[in-house]
Amino acid sequence: MIALAVAPVGAVLATAAGALAADPVMLTIKNHLFVPSxxxxxxxxxxxxxxxxxxxxxxxxxSADLRVEKIVVPGGKIAVMAGPLKPGIYKFFDDYHPxxxxxxxxxxxRKVQD
Amino acid sequence: xxASLIIVFREVFEAGLIVGIVLAATRGVPRRGVFIAAGIGAxxxxxxxxxxxxxxxxxxxxxxxxxxFNASVLAVAVVMLGWHNLWMASHGRELxxxxxxxxxxxxxxxxxxxxxxxxxxxxxxREGAEVVLFLYGIAAASSEGWAALLLGGALGVALGxxxxxxxxxxxxxxxxxxxxxxTTWLIALVAAGMAGQxxxxxxxxxxxxxxxxxxxxxxxxxxQDSILGRALHALAGYSDRPMGVQLAAYLTVLAVLAIGxxxxxxxxxxxxxEAAVPx
Numbered sequence: 001m002i003a004l005a006v007a008p009v010g011a012v013l014a015t016a017a018g019a020l021a022a023d024p025v026m027l028t029i030k031n032h033l034f035v036p037s038x039x040x041x042x043x044x045x046x047x048x049x050x051x052x053x054x055x056x057x058x059x060x061x062x063s064a065d066l067r068v069e070k071i072v073v074p075g076g077k078i079a080v081m082a083g084p085l086k087p088g089i090y091k092f093f094d095d096y097h098p099x100x101x102x103x104x105x106x107x108x109x110r111k112v113q114d
Numbered sequence: 115x116x117a118s119l120i121i122v123f124r125e126v127f128e129a130g131l132i133v134g135i136v137l138a139a140t141r142g143v144p145r146r147g148v149f150i151a152a153g154i155g156a157x158x159x160x161x162x163x164x165x166x167x168x169x170x171x172x173x174x175x176x177x178x179x180x181x182x183f184n185a186s187v188l189a190v191a192v193v194m195l196g197w198h199n200l201w202m203a204s205h206g207r208e209l210x211x212x213x214x215x216x217x218x219x220x221x222x223x224x225x226x227x228x229x230x231x232x233x234x235x236x237x238x239x240r241e242g243a244e245v246v247l248f249l250y251g252i253a254a255a256s257s258e259g260w261a262a263l264l265l266g267g268a269l270g271v272a273l274g275x276x277x278x279x280x281x282x283x284x285x286x287x288x289x290x291x292x293x294x295x296x297t298t299w300l301i302a303l304v305a306a307g308m309a310g311q312x313x314x315x316x317x318x319x320x321x322x323x324x325x326x327x328x329x330x331x332x333x334x335x336x337x338q339d340s341i342l343g344r345a346l347h348a349l350a351g352y353s354d355r356p357m358g359v360q361l362a363a364y365l366t367v368l369a370v371l372a373i374g375x376x377x378x379x380x381x382x383x384x385x386x387x388e389a390a391v392p393x
Contacts, residue, residue: 046320057251058168060244064339067318067355070180071247073169074254079177081320084327096248099117 024048024079029059029072029094029101037103042110043087049105052077059101063092066105083107115259118266119273121248125241126274127341128348129157132237134281135304135349136230139198139297141286146227153231157238164239165246181319184240188312191236194229195305196371199298201226203375204382245271300349302371307351310364317359325358 025047028035032055041047051061053072062069066082085107094101133154140146164171171179205226245267252263288296317324333354336343346352351364 057255058247064337071168071172073172076169076172078172081318096121096251
C-alpha cells in the first residue's frame with residue numbers, strides 16, 4: 001500500500017535519477033539458452049532489460065552483478081532496471097538452469113560525440 | 115541430481131537460518147512448536163499458491179508486482195521481528211527466570227508467537243515459491259532423469275532443514291541467561307537486513323531513490339552468492355554492493371530496535387525496583 005502510494009513520486013524520481021538509455025536490452029530464453037548471450041550497454045546510464053521466456057518451464061532471471069532476481073513464467077516476459085554501471089563485464093543467468101542459460105552484459109564507456 | 119540439490123538447498127538454506135533463530139528465540143515459550151510448525155505449513159501453502167500465480171503477479175502493477183510484493187512481505191517480517199524484540203525487552207526477564215509468573219507472560223507470549231509464526235511463514239514463502247517453480251519445471255519438462263532431479267530437490271530441502279536444526283542446536287549451547295540477548299541481537303540484525311533488502315528492491319524498480327547504486331564493492335572479498343555470503347546475507351543483511359538507501363534502512367531499523375529495547379528495559383527495571391520497595 002505504501003509502495004503504491006509513492007508510485008507517482010517514484011516516477012518523478014526515476015526521471016530525475018539520471019538519463020535512461022533509450023533502447024532496452026532484449027533477451028530471450030529458449031531451450032535454456034539466452035539469445036543473445038552477450039550484450040552491451042553504455043556505462044553510467046540506467047537501463048532496462050526485458051526477458052522473454054519461450055520455454056515451457058519457469059526461469060529465474062538472476063544476476064548478483066546487476067542485483068536483479070526475477071521469476072519469468074513459461075511464455076512470460078519481465079522487465080528489470082539496472083545500472084548505472086561502471087565499465088566492465090557483468091554476468092547474468094537463469095537460476096534454474098545456471099549451467100546452460102547464462103550470458104554477459106558489457107558496460108562500455110560512451111564515446112563523446114563531436 | 116547434484117545440480118538440483120544445490121539449487122534447492124541454496125533457496126531452503128536461507129529460510130532455514132531464519133527458522134533456526136526463531137526456534138532459539140522462542141525457547142521456553144509455551145506452545146511455540148505448534149505456532150512455528152503452523153508458520154512453516156502456511157509458508158509452504160502460500161509458496162505453492164504464489165508459484166501458481168507467479169505470472170499474474172509479475173504482470174500486475176505495470177510489471178512491478180513481484181518487486182512490490184517481495185518488498186511488502188519483507189516489511190511485514192521486519193515489523194513482526196521488531197515487535198518480538200520489543201516484547202522480549204519487557205518480558206524476557208520473566209522468561210529467562212524460571213518462568214514463574216506464567217499468567218501474564220503466556221497471554222503476551224501468544225502474541226509474540228503469532229508474530230514469529232508470520233516471520234517463519236514469510237521466510238518459507240519467499241524461498242519456497244522459487245523452489246516450487248523449480249521443481250514444477252523439472253516435472254513439467256519430464257526430461258530424462260527427472261526422478262533423480264526431483265530426488266536431488268528433496269535432498270536439498272532436507273539439507274536446508276538440517277542447517278536450521280544445526281543453528282538451533284548451536285544457539286541452544288548458549289546458557290539460557292545469555293541466550294535471549296544473543297537471539298535478540300540476531301533478530302535485530304535479520305530485521306535490519308530485511309529492511310535493507312526491501313529498500314533495495316524498491317529502489318531497483320525506481321519507486322524510491324537509491325542514494326547511490328553502489329556504496330562499495332566487496333564482491334572480490336566475499337561474494338554475496340557464495341554460501342558464506344548467503345548465510346551472512348540472511349543472518350545480518352550482508353550485501354557486497356549495497357545501495358545508499360539500503361544502508362540507511364538497515365541502520366535505521368537497527369537503531370530503532372536497539373534504542374527501543376533499551377528504553378523498555380530501563381522502564382521495566384524501574385517498575386520492578388519500585389514494586390520491590392515495601393510500602
